[in-house]
Amino acid sequence: MSRLLIVTADDLGLTAGVNRAVQRAHLEGIVTATSLLAVGRAFDDAATMLRATPTLELGAHLAIVGEDPPLLSPREIPTLVDRRGAFPLSYRTVVARGLTGRLDPDDVRRELGAQLERVLSVGVPVTHVDTHQHTHLWPAVGDVVADLAREHGIGAVRLPRSRARGPVGLGVGALSRLTARRLSRRGLHLTDDYAGLDEAGSLDVSRFAAALASLRTGDGASAEINAHPSEPDDPDLGRFAWGYRWGDELAGLLDPATRDVVAAAGYRLGGFADLAVAASHDEVAASHDEKDPG
Numbered sequence: 001m002s003r004l005l006i007v008t009a010d011d012l013g014l015t016a017g018v019n020r021a022v023q024r025a026h027l028e029g030i031v032t033a034t035s036l037l038a039v040g041r042a043f044d045d046a047a048t049m050l051r052a053t054p055t056l057e058l059g060a061h062l063a064i065v066g067e068d069p070p071l072l073s074p075r076e077i078p079t080l081v082d083r084r085g086a087f088p089l090s091y092r093t094v095v096a097r098g099l100t101g102r103l104d105p106d107d108v109r110r111e112l113g114a115q116l117e118r119v120l121s122v123g124v125p126v127t128h129v130d131t132h133q134h135t136h137l138w139p140a141v142g143d144v145v146a147d148l149a150r151e152h153g154i155g156a157v158r159l160p161r162s163r164a165r166g167p168v169g170l171g172v173g174a175l176s177r178l179t180a181r182r183l184s185r186r187g188l189h190l191t192d193d194y195a196g197l198d199e200a201g202s203l204d205v206s207r208f209a210a211a212l213a214s215l216r217t218g219d220g221a222s223a224e225i226n227a228h229p230s231e232p233d234d235p236d237l238g239r240f241a242w243g244y245r246w247g248d249e250l251a252g253l254l255d256p257a258t259r260d261v262v263a264a265a266g267y268r269l270g271g272f273a274d275l276a277v278a279a280s281h282d283e284v285a286a287s288h289d290e291k292d293p294g
Helices: 016-027 043-051 091-099 105-120 132-137 139-151 167-185 205-214 235-239 246-254 256-264 273-291
Strands: 003-012 033-036 057-062 126-131 193-195 222-227 267-269
Touching: 003 016, 003 057, 003 273, 016 043, 016 235, 016 246, 033 043, 033 126, 057 105, 057 132, 091 132, 091 139, 105 126, 105 139, 126 132, 126 139, 132 139, 132 167, 139 167, 193 205, 205 222, 205 246, 205 256, 222 246, 246 256, 256 267
Parallel strands: 003 033, 003 222, 003 267, 033 057, 057 126, 193 222
Antiparallel strands: none
16 A cells, blocks of 8 residues: 655745745646645735645645734734734744743634634635644644634644754654644544654755655555745745745755655655545444454
C-alpha cells in the first residue's frame, strides 16, 4: 500500500506573487493543498485564483502574529495586539503572554473565528486548518483552533513537528505531543508525520529530499510537508525580514527531480480530504474485525 503525502503551500494571500507561485506549484509541480491567510493583503486575488483552480485543496492559515493587521479592532481583541493595534511579529510573544496569563482565549476565538469565516466566504470547501508560525501548538490557541474546526465541519488540523536539537526543537516536540492528544480527542484527523517547520524558507530540491527521507511512516501512513513558494522577484515581499528563499522553494516544487523522489519513496500525492477517507476505511475494517474476530 502506498503512503500519502500532502504538500501544502502556506501564506496564500500574502502577496499576488505568492498567489501566482502557489497556483503554478500546484498545476505544474507537486503542491496539493494551500493555506489561505485571511489577513493577507492579496486575499481577494487569492480567492479569485482558488475559484479558478478547483483541484487545489484549501485550508485556513489563521494568524495572531505577523506584519499584517488583525481583522478585528484592538478594542475587541486587546490581549492579541500592542498599543498600535498590531499583532506581535513572533510566536515567542504569544508564548510569553500565555505563560504570564496575558492571552485571553476569548480574544483568540473572536479573531480566529472572524478569519475562518472570511476564508469560508471564498466559496471553496475548506479541508484543514493551520496557523501562522504554528501558534496553535500553544494550548490556549490550539483549543480554539480545534473547536472552530469542529464547529465548521473541517476534518483536519496540521500537527507540526520538529527534529531540531536544542530548546526550540524540544519545546516543539513536547507541545506537538500534547496537541496531538487534544486534537485526537476531538475526532480531528492528523497526518502520521510532518516536515516543514525546520526547513521553512529553505525547502529547495535537496532539503525537500532530506525532509522526505526523515519522515518515519510505514505502509498506508500519511505525512505533510509544508512549503513557502513565491516568485523570486516579488517586490511585495520586501517588507518581510524572514530570510526566506521563496524562489528556491518554488523551483524545488516544480523540479521533476522532486516528483521523482516522492515516487521513489513510495508516496502518492494527495490532500487532507484523503485522511478522512482513510479514517473511514479504518473504521469499517475495525467494525468488521469486531463482528468476525476469527
